[in-house]
Amino acid sequence: MITIDIATLFPEMCEAVMDTSIIGRARREGKYLLRCHNIRAYTTSHQGRVDDYTYGGGHGMVMQADPIARCLDATLQLYADAGAPRPRICFMTPAGAPYSQEKAKALAALQGLVLVCGHYEGMDQRVIDAYADEEISLGDFVLSGGELAALAVADSVLRLQPGVLKSPEGYEGESFYTGLLEYPQYTRPDVWRGMAVPPVLLSGHAANIDAWRMGMAVRRTRQRRPDLYKALPPEIASPPAKKPKKKK
Ligand code: ADE
Numbered sequence: 001m002i003t004i005d006i007a008t009l010f011p012e013m014c015e016a017v018m019d020t021s022i023i024g025r026a027r028r029e030g031k032y033l034l035r036c037h038n039i040r041a042y043t044t045s046h047q048g049r050v051d052d053y054t055y056g057g058g059h060g061m062v063m064q065a066d067p068i069a070r071c072l073d074a075t076l077q078l079y080a081d082a083g084a085p086r087p088r089i090c091f092m093t094p095a096g097a098p099y100s101q102e103k104a105k106a107l108a109a110l111q112g113l114v115l116v117c118g119h120y121e122g123m124d125q126r127v128i129d130a131y132a133d134e135e136i137s138l139g140d141f142v143l144s145g146g147e148l149a150a151l152a153v154a155d156s157v158l159r160l161q162p163g164v165l166k167s168p169e170g171y172e173g174e175s176f177y178t179g180l181l182e183y184p185q186y187t188r189p190d191v192w193r194g195m196a197v198p199p200v201l202l203s204g205h206a207a208n209i210d211a212w213r214m215g216m217a218v219r220r221t222r223q224r225r226p227d228l229y230k231a232l233p234p235e236i237a238s239p240p241a242k243k244p245k246k247k248k
Helices: 011-018 021-028 065-081 101-108 125-131 147-158 206-224 226-230
Strands: 003-008 033-038 051-053 061-063 088-098 112-117 134-137
Touching: 003 011, 003 065, 003 147, 011 021, 011 033, 011 147, 021 147, 033 065, 061 065, 065 112, 065 125, 088 101, 088 125, 088 147, 101 147, 112 147, 134 147, 206 226
Parallel strands: 003 033, 003 112, 088 112, 088 134
Antiparallel strands: 051 061
């Protein structure tokens, strides 16, 4: 069972998200262990200070190294006390490596993961240098804090854990897992505002449905994400053409 620790200035925000929906149910069922740690609890400042001005000048405040380091030491001690291997420590920063489903799969195979959330204008580089196994960015945009990024990473990792989704097919067919974008989905009614569900989906013919879905996934990927399309193995990118029907 995986353990995820989130080091944050806003543990209540992380708790609220992790207690919601599928991930929340799985948490209550004990499918994984999640702990949120308040970095502010580890400051030695009497005012509860966790940030300070940036050396060299510039706007905004920078999170100090020491409260984060002390929070991480306490977290690592929990693993040591449990006789568990050292967890992987990932700092959420816009300067990190872009996150992907492939990364989610790799993190999901770990026993322990610590996600560190920055705030203000960033974190003192020295604590990143001292503790980070890696830095992760959610994408080419800047959030006001690392929490939304950490929660996205935690969600994507936890839904790959055994027993979290009702059936593993839940994710095996979906966007990115296979390198393809997902095919379109429909539910009742079969005609909505004059738009009908593609007839093949009502045919009950499993092989035709699979072929249609695969074709749509490939087409969408080609149109919307040429970068992903280029990386597809040739047998998926251009499946063998159907034999033309013989004219009578
Ligand atoms: N913190 C602020 N922006 C971020 C981003 N894009 N990814 C991860 N952490 C962040």
